[in-house]
Amino acid sequence: xxxxxxxAGKIKPDWCPGCGDYGVxxxxxxxxxxxxxxxxxxxxxxxxxxxxxxxxxxxxxxxxGLHGRSLPVAxxxxxxxxxxxxxxxxxxxxxxxxxxxxxxxTCRRNINMTYIVMDNQIYGLTTGQASPTTEKDxxxxxxxxGTIEIPLNPIALALTCGATYVAxxxxxxxxxxANLLKGAIEHKGFSLVDVFSPCVTYNKHNTxxxxxERVYKLEDERHDPSDFRLAMEKAxxxxxxxxxxxxxxxxxxxxxDEDPTLRSGIPLVKQPAGRANLAEIMQxxx
Amino acid sequence: xAQARDELTVWIGxxxxxxxxxxxxxxSKACTRAGYHVFAYNSYQSVIxxxxxxxxxxxxxxxxxxxxxxxxxxxxxxxxxFKRYAKKVTPGGAxxxxxxxxxxxxxxxxxxxxxxxxxxxxxxxxxxxxNTALMGAFLGAVGLDPTKMRELIQERFxxxxxxxxxxxxxxxxxxIDFANTKAKPAGVRIGASDGKPRLLGSGNAIVGxxxxxxxxxxxxxxxxxxxSSILHWLAxxxxxxxxxxxxxxxxxxxxxxxxxxxxxGVRAMCGTSGGGFALMTEGIGEAGMTETPIVILEAQRGxxxxxxxxxxxxxxxxxxxxxSQGDFPKIVLxxxxxxxxFTLTIxxxxxxxxxxxxxxxxxxxxxxxxxxxxxxLEIRNIPIxxxxxxTQWNGAAYHRYEDTPTGVSPRAIPGTEGAVHVAATDEHxxxxxxxxxxxxxxxxxxxxxxKRMRKIEHALKELPPPQLEGPxxxxxxxxxxxxxxxxxxxxxxxxxxxxxxxxxxxxxxLAPFQGEAVGKLLAGTKITLAVxxxxxxxxxxxxxxxxxxxxxxxxxxxxxxxxxxxxVIDHARTILKTKPKEPVIVIAVSDEGLPxxxxxxxxxxxxxxxxxxx
Numbered sequence: 001x002x003x004x005x006x007x008a009g010k011i012k013p014d015w016c017p018g019c020g021d022y023g024v025x026x027x028x029x030x031x032x033x034x035x036x037x038x039x040x041x042x043x044x045x046x047x048x049x050x051x052x053x054x055x056x057x058x059x060x061x062x063x064x065g066l067h068g069r070s071l072p073v074a075x076x077x078x079x080x081x082x083x084x085x086x087x088x089x090x091x092x093x094x095x096x097x098x099x100x101x102x103x104x105x106t107c108r109r110n111i112n113m114t115y116i117v118m119d120n121q122i123y124g125l126t127t128g129q130a131s132p133t134t135e136k137d138x139x140x141x142x143x144x145x146g147t148i149e150i151p152l153n154p155i156a157l158a159l160t161c162g163a164t165y166v167a168x169x170x171x172x173x174x175x176x177x178a179n180l181l182k183g184a185i186e187h188k189g190f191s192l193v194d195v196f197s198p199c200v201t202y203n204k205h206n207t208x209x210x211x212x213e214r215v216y217k218l219e220d221e222r223h224d225p226s227d228f229r230l231a232m233e234k235a236x237x238x239x240x241x242x243x244x245x246x247x248x249x250x251x252x253x254x255x256x257d258e259d260p261t262l263r264s265g266i267p268l269v270k271q272p273a274g275r276a277n278l279a280e281i282m283q284x285x286x
Numbered sequence: 287x288a289q290a291r292d293e294l295t296v297w298i299g300x301x302x303x304x305x306x307x308x309x310x311x312x313x314s315k316a317c318t319r320a321g322y323h324v325f326a327y328n329s330y331q332s333v334i335x336x337x338x339x340x341x342x343x344x345x346x347x348x349x350x351x352x353x354x355x356x357x358x359x360x361x362x363x364x365x366x367x368f369k370r371y372a373k374k375v376t377p378g379g380a381x382x383x384x385x386x387x388x389x390x391x392x393x394x395x396x397x398x399x400x401x402x403x404x405x406x407x408x409x410x411x412x413x414x415x416x417n418t419a420l421m422g423a424f425l426g427a428v429g430l431d432p433t434k435m436r437e438l439i440q441e442r443f444x445x446x447x448x449x450x451x452x453x454x455x456x457x458x459x460x461x462i463d464f465a466n467t468k469a470k471p472a473g474v475r476i477g478a479s480d481g482k483p484r485l486l487g488s489g490n491a492i493v494g495x496x497x498x499x500x501x502x503x504x505x506x507x508x509x510x511x512x513x514s515s516i517l518h519w520l521a522x523x524x525x526x527x528x529x530x531x532x533x534x535x536x537x538x539x540x541x542x543x544x545x546x547x548x549x550x551g552v553r554a555m556c557g558t559s560g561g562g563f564a565l566m567t568e569g570i571g572e573a574g575m576t577e578t579p580i581v582i583l584e585a586q587r588g589x590x591x592x593x594x595x596x597x598x599x600x601x602x603x604x605x606x607x608x609x610s611q612g613d614f615p616k617i618v619l620x621x622x623x624x625x626x627x628f629t630l631t632i633x634x635x636x637x638x639x640x641x642x643x644x645x646x647x648x649x650x651x652x653x654x655x656x657x658x659x660x661x662x663l664e665i666r667n668i669p670i671x672x673x674x675x676x677t678q679w680n681g682a683a684y685h686r687y688e689d690t691p692t693g694v695s696p697r698a699i700p701g702t703e704g705a706v707h708v709a710a711t712d713e714h715x716x717x718x719x720x721x722x723x724x725x726x727x728x729x730x731x732x733x734x735x736x737k738r739m740r741k742i743e744h745a746l747k748e749l750p751p752p753q754l755e756g757p758x759x760x761x762x763x764x765x766x767x768x769x770x771x772x773x774x775x776x777x778x779x780x781x782x783x784x785x786x787x788x789x790x791x792x793x794x795x796l797a798p799f800q801g802e803a804v805g806k807l808l809a810g811t812k813i814t815l816a817v818x819x820x821x822x823x824x825x826x827x828x829x830x831x832x833x834x835x836x837x838x839x840x841x842x843x844x845x846x847x848x849x850x851x852x853x854v855i856d857h858a859r860t861i862l863k864t865k866p867k868e869p870v871i872v873i874a875v876s877d878e879g880l881p882x883x884x885x886x887x888x889x890x891x892x893x894x895x896x897x898x899x900x
Contacts, residue, residue, distance in 0.1 A: 076546025
């Protein structure tokens with residue numbers, strides 16, 4: 001087992017003191033260390049937002065891309081080298097707002113990678129506007145009279161779109177979160193780990209105490225994560241009790257298993273390039 | 287029998303779904319195999335069944351540069367086609383049609399044009415094979431050897447079994463028979479070919495083949511005319527060559543997947559048309575900022591917006607040049623011919639890897655979808671240069687964006703031990719560490735920005751220099767780019783044969799613009815005429831911006847159809863003969879559906895606009 005400190009990045013995180021993202025970073029470093037993955041074999045892809053700064057704070061390869069476009073970058077990288085452990089990190093605005101189209105299709109694709117969404121139900125980096133997961137009637141800078149739209153349900157969306165590992169963590173439950181992340185990384189297929197990661201600066205509603213009063217662990221209630229209907233039912237549980245843990249897990253062939261160029265198991269980048277039989281292909285033009 | 291000519295042109299028209307494209311492609315291939323030069327252009331509309339389609343196939347004993355502007359023979363699969371084009375058929379030609387579909391009389395066609403009507407049902411017993419039977423009659427009447435066409439019919443129906451092959455070959459042979467027994471030999475005939483084997487391909491397929499030859503291992507796309515056929519070609523041939531081909535949910539995903547794949551170390555490319563490119567824009571800047579080598583094909587169609595989906599235009603130049611916010615190195619190449627679709631695609635990958643930046647290949651429908659004969663491509667010793675790409679690192683401190691004399695930094699791919707780093711779209715330092723969140727850091731910003739921009743100065747030195755084609759001291763210089771080149775080339779040759787003196791300038795590199803070299807060439811010209819398939823003369827504007835040289839006369843076309851050689855030849859001749867004192871701006875329009883009172887003079891708006899340029 002590797003040491004957690006092997007995954008410490010060169011840069012000290014500049015998140016606000018008390019930000020939920022610290023807990024997510026710690027849990028992720030612990031999960032990678034427990035799984036004994038070498039840092040140079042990990043690629044962390046992110047978009048834009050507070051949580052998307054994470055690749056700078058962890059010792060691993062990183063790609064800090066455009067707002068909302070982390071999933072297709074990660075998909076391209078993973079298809080080009082499926083020897084890498086590919087992780088995607090970002091926030092609710094990045095993944096469920098501007099990037100939700102990619103989220104839907106990435107679930108469908110079942111490329112083996114792990115998507116960690118630090119869901120704080122607000123736009124933090126742009127100083128506090130309503131996000132796709134902001135609850136109804138919440139006042140924010142962009143909704144001074146309260147939000148009119150109902151929030152998006154990431155767990156239910158991932159389930160209906162075909163994600164094969166769907167979990168929710170809470171940055172205040174670090175051990176469980178590390179285990180959920182370990183499970184997600186080990187899972188062969190596309191995993192979503194949506195994490196309640198409170199924004200202590202701009203979200204005065206969904207705070208640590210708010211979550212502590214409400215969350216309960218699915219494993220404590222012997223939830224069966226192989227039961228899709230039950231997972232859907234749990235996905236809609238919100239209010240006095242909010243479940244965290246593994247909602248659903250299923251084995252399905254991955255994209256890498258079925259693509260004709262990857263079936264051999266050899267990553268594309270390790271396959272010899274330009275080995276095409278050009279003379280044979282040129283017959284098409286004759 | 288009439289004297290054999292050097293070329294002939296047949297138009298095959300009907301509704302979408304009548305099998306025109308497949309008949310035209312088989313015929314083009316048969317002629318190529320028989321040693322003729324072919325140029326086939328399919329004019330079609332955005333309709334899957336019905337509507338109107340017309341395939342122009344021109345064959346020659348020597349190189350034919352365009353689909354031309356002549357109709358020697360018409361194969362009319364329906365009455366609509368007949369009505370549109372019967373009068374265009376030149377003397378000595380013929381119209382082939384199905385008498386079950388409509389009646390025709392001698393007054394419908396010009397003098398010395400034969401009407402060859404086949405009773406298709408009686409002859410072959412199946413209306414579905416009318417295209418094959420009419421094709422047979424055409425070959426019979428013009429005396430072309432049917433062997434290769436028969437071969438192509440067999441190949442086309444291989445998967446459908448012996449019975450289907452036999453039925454189609456029979457229909458074809460009955461068509462030939464009909465022409466031989468019921469019609470007079472046709473007047474316009476082509477002489478013997480040199481019999482030399484050549485290739486027949488479309489611009490898109492040749493770009494795809496170039497990508498395969500360059501060792502590209504990843505191609506992503508979202509369907510969009512006229513770029514879709516490269517996706518189809520690569521989906522078929524790519525995996526055989528170890529290329530992963532991915533259709534994504536939209537062009538934003540496409541460009542980002544391409545960047546991801548390239549970041550992980552494989553050569554990666556994507557393709558689209560103007561609308562899809564607009565969506566990709568932010569991703570182009572992402573590749574520029576993270577210094578990720580990618581290749582993008584932009585096959586233009588008529589704009590703006592959804593525009594003319596199945597028609598050609600060259601109006602995306604400024605969109606491509608200006609794609610994405612901020613200043614960053616970007617290379618834009620514009621192949622003019624099919625062989626260049628191959629060589630410049632390979633070059634695009636080498637440039638992308640050498641300078642770690644996005645390289646865009648600009649094409650358009652007329653280049654992308656034409657089928658044209660080309661001499662064999664050089665497929666041995668393909669030059670592959672991956673630039674400073676690292677799969678191993680020596681253990682020293684690694685700086686992804688190291689400030690080097692050329693601005694190009696050694697690029698370690700994920701998975702390389704000892705070279706862990708972050709590639710960021712935020713501004714960053716030599717280590718890839720963000721400086722965007724720093725209060726203010728002018729020195730770091732200036733250093734890294736200058737490092738990136740320096741790459742383009744070095745790229746400029748190795749890009750192929752622009753050249754004048756034709757006589758150096760010509761009276762008139764034609765200026766154009768991309769697909770228009772072939773029309774200008776044909777026009778130049780024709781005018782010089784008339785005894786006039788014309789040459790041609792077509793820059794293949796549009797960014798970084800070789801302003802000094804282009805300016806020098808233009809400074810030595812006498813009269814200049816820019817010919818572009820757009821409204822505003824985008825290349826002429828770019829040239830003026832980069833060189834200060836204002837091209838004198840302008841011929842524009844934005845009706846969706848490609849230039850016809852005659853339009854350029856007539857206009858150039860007029861300029862040479864009349865030597866107008868003031869700049870002349872003319873809009874060329876294909877005469878199909880042209881209102882009788884249309885006057886092909888510049889619109890007042892365009893005139894005023896261009897006058898301001900001078």
